Amino acid sequence: MGTGQQVHAQQKHSKEQPDKYDLCIIGAGPAGIILALEYARTNPVKQVVLVEFGSKRQGRTNRLDDSIEIRNTLNHHAPYDCTNKGMGGSSATWGGRCVMYDEIDFSDRPVLNEGCTWPPGIWEEVKKFRQQAAGYFECGRPLFNLNEMQGIEVRPIAEKFKKNDILEDTVVERWSMPTRFGKRYAKEMAGITNLHIMQGCEARNFTPPDKQGAVAGLYVQTGSHREELVMIKAAQFVLAAGAQESTRLLLRNTLLFRNLECTPPALGRYYQGHLSGKIASVRFTGDPGKTDYGFLRDLDGTYLRRRFQFSTSFLKANNLLNTAFWLDNPLYYDPQHRSGAMSFMYLAMLMPILGKKLAPPAIAHSITNGKKTGIGKHLLNILRDLPGSLFIPASIFFRRYCLKRKLPGVFLYSPQNRYALHFHAEQVPYSGNRMKLAGDGETLQISYGLTTPDIDSIIQLHKELDLQLRAMGCGELEYWFPPATLPDAIRNMSKDGLHQCGTTRMAGTPENGVVDANLKLWGTSNIYVCSSSVFPTSGQANPTFLLGVFAVRLAAHLAKGDKVNRPAEQLVNQ
Structure with missing residues (x-):
């Protein structure tokens, strides 16, 4: 097992090394x-x-990531997308x-x-x-409930929204520089x-x-x-x-x-990780200008973002998994969104060199879905929305890459008050999802999949969200898939290995x-x-x-x- 020699090689600093x-x-x-x-x-x-x-x-490349074997590439990202070696x-x-x-x-x-x-x-x-x-993390005050934050006006996330089993001010994302x-x-x-x-x-x-x-x-x-x-x-x-x-x-x-x-x-x-994706849009019935679709700013300039979440009592009473929802953009790769800015950013993400600089591989995949589709229609979107097709991405680029506290992401205003609904869901601890060593004692084999309770919980929470939004007259969900195909849709789109x-x-x-x-x-x-x-x-x-x-x-x-x-x-x- 080696000589037992005390290691002094490969030091970054020229400091005196102790024996222990x-x-x-x-x-x-x-x-x-x-x-x-x-x-x-x-x-x-x-x-x-x-x-x-x-x-x-x-x-x-490195020998550690090269010796990882992913058994389910549909739902788990490749090793080099999940981790980074180095400081x-x-x-x-x-x-x-x-x-x-x-x-x-x-x-x-x-x-x-x-x-x-x-x-x-x-x-x-x-x-x-x-x-x-x-x-x-340089993410400001460690407060994740808008009601605890002095100096921030708390209003409903959308006009006519009324708090009940759905919470929209008690779960907040705080964004680092990023660090x-x-x-x-x-x-x-x-x-x-x-x-x-x-x-x-x-x-x-x-x-x-x-x-x-x-x-x-x-x-x-x-x-x-x-x-x-x-x-x-x-x-x-x-x-x-x-x-x-x-x-x-x-x-x-x-x-x-x-x-x-x-x-x-x-x-x-x-x-475990998270099931994540989009199976529906939410259309609010109130004033589009009163919808908090994007980022808020804390007193020190830290970016914040709101999430929908169901109350603890509701989740326990219905035996459902903890899940967050947030307002998102339509699918970038689908030119039917008719947004010149989104089409421009989609095409930029497809460019081999520029795309890698704009986003990490896993995030880029969530935007492009690995597809090159509708290029002509995307170009028409860009031409139709000029000069906004160029001005909006340029403004976003400046705030995202040229400032010390960078814009964390891109969320575009919808005049129709319609937003894609992104889910981010807890997973059941399942013993069959595991890491183990192969027979060579070196290769790490990763078995990871989604269980039926994982998927059923997501579908049920969407139904409850739709019912309660309709009941309060605030809005409704518009599903992207027929009901019978929702389980397969979730299984095919959800991919983790990052968390x-x-x-x-x-x-x-x-x-x-x-x-x-x-x-x-x-x-x-x-x-x-x-x-x-x-x-x-x-x-x-x-x-x-x-x-x-x-x-x-x-x-x-x-x-x-x-x-x-x-x-x-x-x-x-x-």
């Missing part, structure tokens, strides 16, 4: 960087090392949407089949760390003398835990050709390499669980989960996982912000543990 670190963090995505900064800055006498597989010299991780192509989980996400319900294994009290506790996390964590925090990390960064290193194997569960070291490989294994010694280790790589590392290192009766059965299982949850889930016992309430790996005393893979449920929210909250919380927990275990004379002298 106090904390070793594996993975330099948002979670790893937040944890490293928060812990190193508040514990200046502690030595921290941040280990990242990617490097500045990396090519377009900042997936924030390199992250849109910047910050959304908080809801209280219902921490409550078990029959539809989840006992899959909600969050420990009791965790929801109230994690909320205490939202302010610090929001600072790292590209690697670039944004490079200078801060370089200036912290007790923070060491190693790039181009793949975490491979842990040393076996002793009888108390303590692990002494981690073997890593450096370089692109799998050079000799070298060891990093540390008092504490945190896996923050994203769901895929954190899970793969644990699947390769089941010796970490040798103090348990068996490897936790949940390891690699209950893989990876569940494979190392948190639970109160190793029989039900992989980590405990403090993110510590069951069977060990000094290995932690800080990844959205610890989330037992996916909720309606994108997981990145909550993951940042957990990273801040973990930094505080590790620091508290240090003080508990430190000799009394050191505490007095601190």
Whole structure:
């Protein structure tokens, strides 16, 4: 398993390297960087090392993503669309949407089949760390309810809308700059003398835990050709390499669980994301000028956006999955929208070089649907709407790419007061959705699909939304597909792999989960996982912000543990 040599190669900084670190963090995505900064800055006498597989010299491909096998390419994006290697991780192509989980996400319900294994009290506790996390994301005040925001006029999302089972002011998206964590925090990390960064290193194997569960070291490989294994010694280790790589590392290192009766059965299982797409438009009956279809601005300029959501009581009473809806543009690739600006942006997205600069692959696919269709009709739309066909995209381009706080997205006004309705739905924790190692012990095989309860919940919530909008005289839904074809339509359009949850889930016992309430790996005393893979449920929210909250919380927990275990004379002298 290598020589046990202490690693000093591939360092980004010329700092003196200790023989043993106090904390070793594996993975330099948002979670790893937040944890490293928060812990190193508040514990200046502690030595921290941040280990990242990617490097500045990396090519377009890498051996980790090349050794991932997606079993269902219809519903799961390709590996290179899901993650990024290098400093900042997936924030390199992250849109910047910050959304908080809801209280219902921490409550078990029959539809989840006992899959909600969050420990009791965790929801109230994690909320205490939202302010610090929001600072790292630069998304303003950590408030996600319009009614809590002073200085913002709260009005119905559309004229004649009346709050009942449908909520349209209690779930709000906050948008970061967006923060590209690697670039944004490079200078801060370089200036912290007790923070060491190693790039181009793949975490491979842990040393076996002793009888108390303590692990002494981690073997890593450096370089692109799998050079000799070298060891990093540390008092504490945190896996923050994203769901895929954190899970793969644990699947390769089941010796970490040798103090348990068996490897936790949940390891690699209950893989979840979100079902997402559009099956209907909503047509409001009131004044189009009174519809909040686009972005709001907070007092500090942070962009906000409203979502529809059903109340906790309604979801529980009807045993439905937590789902958000938001107003969206029609399908860009369909020229029937007759919008010159949309046609211009669609054609720009199809251009090989320009399209890649305008949006990440997964987002670009959601706009083009991988289709080149109706080019002539799109050109007619552009000509018909001149000069707006060019002026509107130019204005959007300036606000989206030339300002410090960039316009997060593009949502166009509808004079007809008709908008596509985008759904973003929770998924049932299903053990058949999983990650496992192939027979070679290296290839990560991902099985991911949609269950009938996932799809049925979406259809039922659309029906309820339509009924309640009609009852209040506010509007109605206009379906894009015949009722009998809705399940197939949802199954064919929904594609995730970007919001990876569940494979190392948190639970109160190793029989039900992989980590405990403090993110510590069951069977060990000094290995932690800080990844959205610890989330037992996916909720309606994108997981990145909550993951940042957990990273801040973990930094505080590790620091508290240090003080508990430190000799009394050191505490007095601190």
